[in-house]
Amino acid sequence: MALLEVEDLRVAYGKIEAVKGISFRVEAGEVVTLIGTNGAGKTTTLRTLSGLLKPVTGKITFDGQVLNGVGAHKIVAMGLAHSPEGRRIFPRLSIEENLQLGAFLRRDGDAITKDIQRAYELFPILGERRKQAAGTLSGGEQQMLAMGRALMSQPKLLMLDEPSMGLSPIMMQKIMTTIRELKAQGTTILLVEQNASAALSLADHGHVMEIGKISLSGTGQELLHDESVRKAYLGED
Amino acid sequence: MQDLPDQLANGLALGALYGLIAIGYTMVYGIVQLINFAHGEIFMIGGFGALTAYLWLPEGTGLVVALPLMILLGVVCATLVGVGAERFAYRPLRGGPRLSPLITAIGLSLALQQAVWSFYPDAKKARPFPQFSGGDFDLGFVSLSREDLFIFVAAPVCMIALGVFVAKTRTGRAMQATSQDPDTAKLMGINTDRIIVMAFAIGAAFAAIAAIAQGFKTGEVSFRMGFIAGLKAFTAAVLGGIGNIYGAMVGGLVLGVAEAMATAYIGDIPGLEQFGGGSWKDVWAFVLLILVLLIRPQGILGERLADRA
Numbered sequence: 276m277a278l279l280e281v282e283d284l285r286v287a288y289g290k291i292e293a294v295k296g297i298s299f300r301v302e303a304g305e306v307v308t309l310i311g312t313n314g315a316g317k318t319t320t321l322r323t324l325s326g327l328l329k330p331v332t333g334k335i336t337f338d339g340q341v342l343n344g345v346g347a348h349k350i351v352a353m354g355l356a357h358s359p360e361g362r363r364i365f366p367r368l369s370i371e372e373n374l375q376l377g378a379f380l381r382r383d384g385d386a387i388t389k390d391i392q393r394a395y396e397l398f399p400i401l402g403e404r405r406k407q408a409a410g411t412l413s414g415g416e417q418q419m420l421a422m423g424r425a426l427m428s429q430p431k432l433l434m435l436d437e438p439s440m441g442l443s444p445i446m447m448q449k450i451m452t453t454i455r456e457l458k459a460q461g462t463t464i465l466l467v468e469q470n471a472s473a474a475l476s477l478a479d480h481g482h483v484m485e486i487g488k489i490s491l492s493g494t495g496q497e498l499l500h501d502e503s504v505r506k507a508y509l510g511e512d
Numbered sequence: 513m514q515d516l517p518d519q520l521a522n523g524l525a526l527g528a529l530y531g532l533i534a535i536g537y538t539m540v541y542g543i544v545q546l547i548n549f550a551h552g553e554i555f556m557i558g559g560f561g562a563l564t565a566y567l568w569l570p571e572g573t574g575l576v577v578a579l580p581l582m583i584l585l586g587v588v589c590a591t592l593v594g595v596g597a598e599r600f601a602y603r604p605l606r607g608g609p610r611l612s613p614l615i616t617a618i619g620l621s622l623a624l625q626q627a628v629w630s631f632y633p634d635a636k637k638a639r640p641f642p643q644f645s646g647g648d649f650d651l652g653f654v655s656l657s658r659e660d661l662f663i664f665v666a667a668p669v670c671m672i673a674l675g676v677f678v679a680k681t682r683t684g685r686a687m688q689a690t691s692q693d694p695d696t697a698k699l700m701g702i703n704t705d706r707i708i709v710m711a712f713a714i715g716a717a718f719a720a721i722a723a724i725a726q727g728f729k730t731g732e733v734s735f736r737m738g739f740i741a742g743l744k745a746f747t748a749a750v751l752g753g754i755g756n757i758y759g760a761m762v763g764g765l766v767l768g769v770a771e772a773m774a775t776a777y778i779g780d781i782p783g784l785e786q787f788g789g790g791s792w793k794d795v796w797a798f799v800l801l802i803l804v805l806l807i808r809p810q811g812i813l814g815e816r817l818a819d820r821a
Contacts, residue, residue, distance in 0.1 A: 347698035380701035
């Protein structure tokens, strides 16, 4: 049984349907990516999975439990972490406090301290500035913090929404390398990206979303070499 | 101006009272972006709760003995009304148009006033509030009036407790996170509904303590007392920078001192004689508010609202 199973999911903002019946699954240990243009419904999908939005219809099963109707703060407790679009770090709290909030539901103080250390090893710049207000970090550093914070809940599945958005090419490289490292450590990841080539080259499976529907699915490599994907998303003629 | 230290003490007492009420406005606004215009009435109900406790006690009970029970019942009554308002009036409207909770707040404010007017015994006119006996404390350079002593102790205790709670405890940090970004706070596993209830409860409890202070200061409680006090405290919250708890206290103190100074001394300025005295005192609060809104709209400690990425 897959770790995450989404069946015929439909989500609407008022009368406007943003996600129009999509189905996909994520197996434990896999990296799955959703790619597509702005407005394709990728972010809406993630926000629904983490409970911030309510689906119109469809069934979401995570780790054997149905997520429909479960409040967002309870879904985190079940092991589904979400690093949202635009990073959304808490700007007036320090880096360390942001990381501690990522572990809000954990009660194992010593292990939390260790995991914060691990986050600082993964992103040394965060360790150097641990007492600094998170709002003073650069975009790339905020992205590192957002990822580190999401990992602090020890998730079974990590959802990353547009981690490379607005970053310099070097910083983007760094973030992608980190995702590769997390994958190598066995973290299951659902990755939403506009940077299709970067996402597909490290994903086990990928799905192309177009105006609320999945138009094409395959392994990362298949999609990376698919003619239509290359034309539409990799900027080739 | 020989009485300047006394006027200053008087202004600080008044300001601390405004500040305690203002915390309720600012905490609720900081978390749900709602101006709870019924907060003045929650303050008033705290005052009646305290009076009720005093009346329950056998006649002749010393005020110092009665005070803990008065605080307890005042805080319990105000908190129940505050939390009830959140649960049954505001929560069902959350996520809807911004105007609905505002109108509800004004309606609730009138309903609470009328409820006390109708059902509390003899509340159709102001009811006398117990008073400390004895004169002022003369500290040499300044004499503190006995009724202000309560607020001079209560306000710092409340502020320090709140500051420690918000900065040091797990729940306090969850509260900061919720006010900075409620959706993301949920993603951390924070039950934001509970945090909102807590903001209403703390605000109501502080308002009840302020109401007792006002009862001592003016010698009475009345169903109308929440209106002007609420308006002043709202002004203090905006003055200090709405959403900022320290701003609320700073705004309250500035407002209280300005009001006391203006009342005492403006009449002495040649040409402004007719503006002196107590009948103009409420005007100065709003003159100050207008000036701040013109010169520094984000308030004294407020930050300019930055766009979220």
